[in-house]
Amino acid sequence: MDNLQLIQSKIHEIRGQRVMLDRDLAEMYGVETKVLNQAVKRNIDRFPEDFMFQLTKEECLRSQIVTLKTEQGKHLKYMPHVFTEMGVAMLSSVLRSSTAIQVNISIMRAFVAVRQMLSNPIESRVERIETQVRELRQYMEEVLVDQNDINEDTMVQLELINQTLAELQAKDRGFQERPRIGYRLPNCNDEK
Template sequence: MRSPYMMKNKSIIPVEKIDRAILVIRGQKVMLDSDLAEIYGVRTSRLNEQVKRNRERFPEDFMFQLTNEEKQEVIANCDHLEKLKFSSTNPYAFTEHGTIMLANVLNTPTAIETSVLIVRAFVKLREFLSNHKEIERKIFELESKYDSQFKLVFEAIRELMKRELLDKNRPRIGFKINKEK
């Protein structure tokens, strides 16, 4: 089966598709078996069959099966995974290392080529999160460093906000134009 995301060995997988497939479950960034099967161009049953045949390659930090509660939460929060509610088995979640191992187990040209894109998506997500933490840290440093200097400014802004709220509730006085005719 040829992946709808691959054509003539040219990668046309939208990065957004891979990014959307990366979920955070149990505090780990993972991809579900159904998303990986679609991206790798195989059936989910075939993917899981290969995992079961090579179980020793998938320790707990590479792959785990979702609980019923986790499955329901994923279905509720991810529209593209709504089809999972009709499945009698809970999906498997693969970490970044698990997706790489999965490409090795599947060993199809599509799986190998796609695994590179998936790893890049995980790396991009990791970089984004680390940059976000760095910005958050710098803002905190600025706030703690300059908080006393800008305390008056913040108090003045709060006072103006209070006045604006009070002014909206106060009845207006003065001349009003009657627009009714």
Template sequence: MQIIKSIQNRIYEIRGERVMLDFDLALLYEVETKVLNQAVKRNIKRFPDDFMFRLTQVEWESIRSQIVTASSETVDPSSQIVMISQNKRNVGITPYAFTEQGVAMLSGVVNSNKAINMNIAIMRAFVDVRKILLKQSNLNEQLTEIKERIGEHDVQLNELYDAMENLIDEKIAQLKWNDRQRIGFKIKE
């Protein structure tokens, strides 16, 4: 379970996709980033744009600031290793981002026991993230439904209050009518 949490912390949302970066995957597969990227380049036909893309400089700066913030908040040794591997990185080249399908395709490219086992764990992490997001959207739907019901109840309560005020006003008018001073001839009996 700890490994899945660690993997979930390495899943980022970029361009509306949940992705993992090449250096994180290399760390998890226990290979160098360079080796991972070479394997991908040798099999580039397996990685269309919707499976893998290179980050823009702006996206990379944004992700990099998130990683630095996360690694300073935690004292996780693996995040320190990631920071060290990023420091060695050629700053002119941005990392590759792999979507869930791209990570699945990596299992056929990086073929070691560690990579296979880690790939299974990564797929489970993606599934867990999807489940969490589905639960969250379900909760949002329930909250919206509750708000609508409350709105309907407010309308119904206002109608009740108006009806009660009308009844009270009619009673008051009736009392005033009965208590009015009579005019005209008075007959003594």
């Protein structure tokens, strides 16, 4: 799985928006989730509700992307934050390391790829495939018609050959031996 596909797999839809979890972003940026969230809190005015929001406990419980562990001390103490595409872009102004910049570029490309994939609905892809199948079927039918034409021509030629051979055989049946032409050697018995 390449980097773009890995990032795309971490983009989820929550509350009708495509978002990424704070822990996934922190992992990509190479920092702890706590450090990422502290940097966001220090710059909270840059992250309005349409850039970032915190999941509710109910969203975490019914979501398959956030798993709560039942062992003691393994449950979520704080509900995770999720960042929309604009929130991820804003993170680049908060996290200024070269790694953060490169990761942000990759994430933006992943969001664009997801958006393009969703804007090119499956129906148009299916229609394109159906058109290709129709064109292929038409081509195959033309090839078969051409092959049948060749076969018909060949059949006519074979029939002519068979007729000619039949005529030759009929002539051979009426064959009579003709006198030989040429010089005859005298028979030795004739001279005596």
